[in-house]
Amino acid sequence: MYQFSREEYEARMKWFVQARFGMFIHWGLYAIPARGEWVRSQEEISREDYMKYFEEFNPQGAGPAAWVKTAKRAGMKYVVLTAKHHDGFCLFDSKYTDFKSTACRCGRDFVAEFVEAARAEGLKVGLYYSLLDWYHEDFPHYGDRNHPMRNRPEYSNEGRDFERYLTYMHNQVREICTNYGKLDILWFDFSYDNLRGEAWRATELINMVRSLQPGVIIDNRLEVSGEGYGSLASGNPTPYHGDFITPEQMIPPEGIRDANGKELYWEACVTMNGNWGYHAADHYFKPASMLIRKLVECVSKGGNLLLNVGPDAQGNIPEQSLRALEEIGTWMAKNERSICGCTKAGIEKPESGRVTRNGDHLFFHLYENSIGPMPLPGISKEQIKSIRYLATGAEVPVSTSWVHSDYPDTVFADLGPDPVLPDPVDTVLEVVLKS
Ligand code: GLC
Numbered sequence: 001m002y003q004f005s006r007e008e009y010e011a012r013m014k015w016f017v018q019a020r021f022g023m024f025i026h027w028g029l030y031a032i033p034a035r036g037e038w039v040r041s042q043e044e045i046s047r048e049d050y051m052k053y054f055e056e057f058n059p060q061g062a063g064p065a066a067w068v069k070t071a072k073r074a075g076m077k078y079v080v081l082t083a084k085h086h087d088g089f090c091l092f093d094s095k096y097t098d099f100k101s102t103a104c105r106c107g108r109d110f111v112a113e114f115v116e117a118a119r120a121e122g123l124k125v126g127l128y129y130s131l132l133d134w135y136h137e138d139f140p141h142y143g144d145r146n147h148p149m150r151n152r153p154e155y156s157n158e159g160r161d162f163e164r165y166l167t168y169m170h171n172q173v174r175e176i177c178t179n180y181g182k183l184d185i186l187w188f189d190f191s192y193d194n195l196r197g198e199a200w201r202a203t204e205l206i207n208m209v210r211s212l213q214p215g216v217i218i219d220n221r222l223e224v225s226g227e228g229y230g231s232l233a234s235g236n237p238t239p240y241h242g243d244f245i246t247p248e249q250m251i252p253p254e255g256i257r258d259a260n261g262k263e264l265y266w267e268a269c270v271t272m273n274g275n276w277g278y279h280a281a282d283h284y285f286k287p288a289s290m291l292i293r294k295l296v297e298c299v300s301k302g303g304n305l306l307l308n309v310g311p312d313a314q315g316n317i318p319e320q321s322l323r324a325l326e327e328i329g330t331w332m333a334k335n336e337r338s339i340c341g342c343t344k345a346g347i348e349k350p351e352s353g354r355v356t357r358n359g360d361h362l363f364f365h366l367y368e369n370s371i372g373p374m375p376l377p378g379i380s381k382e383q384i385k386s387i388r389y390l391a392t393g394a395e396v397p398v399s400t401s402w403v404h405s406d407y408p409d410t411v412f413a414d415l416g417p418d419p420v421l422p423d424p425v426d427t428v429l430e431v432v433l434k435s
Contacts, residue, residue: 002203002239004232012215013243013265015124015184018341019077020299021332022126024269024308025067026082026276027110028089029053031313037277040087040134040148047135047148050087058105061314064114070309070317072121074325075332077340080126080187080306081114083176085277086146088135092180096171099135115180126185127176131169131200131222138165145193166201173205177212186218190225197223202240217243219267226269235259244304251294255301255344263344267304270294272321278310285320288327289425293354295328295339296365296426300354302344331425334391338363338428347378353426362431363390369421373399373412376431381411383433390428 030037032053040050064081071079084090090100092111102109111127118125133139134148140162141147141155149155177183186209191197202222209216220230220242226249232241235258245256245266256264272291273282286294291307298305309317309325317325332339338356345355345362352374353367364376376387387396399414413429421427 002237004237004241009243012217016217016244016265016267016304017343019124020304020339020342021074021076021295022078022080022124022267022304022306023067023071023074023076024080024128024276024306025114026085026278026308026310027315028082028085028087028091028277029057030085030087031278031311032056034278034280034313036275036279036282037082037085037087037310039277041146044148044151050148054089054099054104056105057101057313059108059313059315061312061316063315064110065117066315067309067311067317068114068117068121068123070322070325072123074329075336075339076123076307078124078126078184079114079118080128080185081111082130083111083127084130084133084172085128086130086132086134086189088130088133088139090172092176094172094175096168096175097135111176111180115183119181124184125182126187127180127183128187128189129173129176130189131191131195132189133165133169136165136168138162138168170201170205170208174208174212177209177216183213183216186213186216188219188221190221191223192225197238197240202238206240219244219246221246229256229258229264233258233264247303251297252301252303255303263302265304266302267306268298269306269308271308271310272324273318276308276310278312278318280312283320285324288324288331291324292328292331292425293365293367296354296356299339299342299356300344300349300365331423335426335428337361338365338390338430345378350375350377360385360433360435362433364429364431366421366427366429367425369419370415371419372403373401373414374429375404375407376411376413376429379411379431379433380409384411385432385434386430387413387432388430389422390430391423396429 033039093102093109138160141149222240223230230242231238247268256266273285275282295305309321342356342358345357353365356363397414399412404412
């Protein structure tokens, strides 16, 4: 019988809360057609036709070492790479398939390069592994919800042996858990229809993973997808329950709690434009200012942000992403104490912005200018030990102006004569409370 240990669980989640901000990297053959990572499914491309990308794949650009450096400069603390996506193509040297980067012209093991680079930068390392596989002959084709050949009766499933696929999949997971050193995150993707939980032989899979990688943190997608919370949230954890919830392309309105009202760990995964994999025509990038505030929003609701990049076929992160990450990095360099290790503040969201908290330290993220002194609702004067601009360390006095004498119970901060906040994106005030 599986026994959930809260103590072990909290211990392995510690770094995840400290980190709060990570980079997701979606990369594979689909970067060549450059229409997103679902291209083979969306356009119902045959296996044979997709092989031309395999023949061609020979990236000469920046690659894993540069991605990881970019993540570090942006203030990210962990990185997660697609070791295998739904198309089945592997960025690692699996001995169970030839559909892998080491068998391409480039002959490179990108997972090996990636884990080494990440560790050299002191970042935590995660690998994404797709439970789906559109290349493997034993994975359901005709009639499956997602398979590129789903509408083609001639690709019937007769003779396909799903158990054989599962053995293949387990073997590959064993490889990534054995050949690449210590992993901090394993990010499975995803369950749907009848393919969930024990349909993946999930207990067996997880027991293997935990024996090879005792401290690894695992997402919840052996049970669910971007939809659904999983068994930890419902209060009866299965042996293969996820360690964190994975809302996709959205931030939960009030964070996420389990059936007993206890806060759960979660990580919103979000793209910078509208696609995970490289998409040459998708220019709808979110501005850095928005992404900074979205990171703050996640932390203020008790969650992490895993922000995605989709490098192109040469292995270069798109310019627009690089520019935004640079700007985020400049903000993080001055303000990361209001993100890393922080969580919900336990006070209502003020009109001016949001609040994050780390113990006795409250961080007021100010987005909106005030007329006169800035109200800091939710605290009292007696509680305050000090107020400083986080970016500069400069003292911010509590205001004694007569203008707010009608509001004696509200603390107002005196931001000086300039009516405009010094950082138009997010000016952070660090309020230290008396302990
Ligand atoms: C979805 C998509 C996939 C992407 C993932 C990221 O499950 O199928 O392409 O990798 O979301 O969360």
